[in-house]
Amino acid sequence: MIEKPLTPADVEFVTTLHGDDPVSFVVLMQPRGDQDRLLRAIDDVALGELEHAVREADEPEGEEALLPAERALTHSLAALRAAGSEAVGQVVERHPLDLLRSVVDQTGADEVIVLTAPHFVEEFFHRDWASRARHKVGVPVLKLFSHAVDETAAGG
Secondary structure, eight states: OBSSOOOHHHHHHHHHTTTTSOOEEEEEEOOOOGGGHHHHHHHHHHTTOHHHHHGGGGSOOGGGGHHHHHHHHHHHHHHHHHTTOEEEEEEOOSOHHHHHHHHHHHHTOSOEEEEEOOOHHHHHTTOSHHHHHHTTSSSOEEEEEOOOHHHHHTTO
């Protein structure tokens, strides 16, 4: 499960996570929701990124977030395939944890990877996607922090 397009560093990390074992991915792209606006702003403040907190109101949400989410998903699937992995996916429109559970059941997935930015408030209250998924999917859930685009350009 991802929230934004995978960076080259993210792709390298998830595709090499299990060494030389072949892996395939079912990517679920979770678009931003308006219920997250306040939490995102608080996280921005906690990270010292005040300019991001001020711009949260400008982020597309709801129906407006679907097209950017589809683009992010298309980009991420292409990057995973270019790295030699099989990858399919979809944008999550409703009930993300129910969809995640059905994907795990249908594919026989060995694990779930939640690739996300830090969400301090949600993590503190165990309301982040990884914590919630651990109680729902029946397989190990690995939570990884995504790399920012500028981290990738700087090599880290």
